[in-house]
Amino acid sequence: MTTNSASARYEGLGKDGKGHIWTKSGVLDAQPYGFGTRFEGEPGTNPEELIAAAHAACFTMALSFALAGAGHSDGQLDTEARVTLEKDGDSFTVTRSDLKLTARVPGIDEETFASLASGAKAGCPISKLLNCEISLDYELKD
Template identity: 50%
Template sequence: MPIRTASARWQGNLTEGSGTLRTGKGGLEGNYSFKSRFEEGEGTNPEELIGAAHAACYSMAFSKALADAGTTPTSVETTAKVHFDKTDAGMTVTAIDLETVGQVPGIDQAQFTKLAESAKENCPISRLLSPGATINLNARLAS
């Protein structure tokens, strides 16, 4: 498997400086700052990028689980809400709430939920993050 890369550059001090980030192949580029991370300023932040990576990975893992069970999804849409809180150890990602909605013909809510939970446990990004953060899942089958 290939090794994935990303880069970031920061200029200045923590509160007044600014940075840019880029994924290895240039698919994502963005600015980040103290305000975009700790307040409501423009730009992105590491926690949003973790959320995007988790939502993307989970959607793929769930789609695979559904297809493996014989119910190929029309679509899976996932949002990740990353909780970034002050703890005794400092600022920490404490939890991620995954909210997923799937359009899946020929499946009932019980089987959908079972496969959604399995995908949460087996998603590579969930496995990376779960030792340090609680991962919650709300899975809804679209009608």
């Protein structure tokens, strides 16, 4: 079992409040977030950006291990995740995460790659965590 941690502080309330996020690893160290970073393009991060980063990283690692398990020893995987936040009554809901993958895996055929990528999409821990639609669009390059 692996446990990771992060913490957040929000000073002030609502739109006027300002938050900061810390991770145990130090990757985020008082990283600002708030209404402005979430909805108005101000510098800083927001929860959906962090979810997108986690999903892209998790899916890409899962696919890397699936490819290695299938006997492939070389390749490059580049994934972008786009997480969508939509108004849902009086609150908001993450409605989807769209994965866009560009891959180079010498010697793999399209059918095998599609199967492994689909399995990684369904099986990565962050995909399992998300309660939303997840799409995968990929390009397999020579």
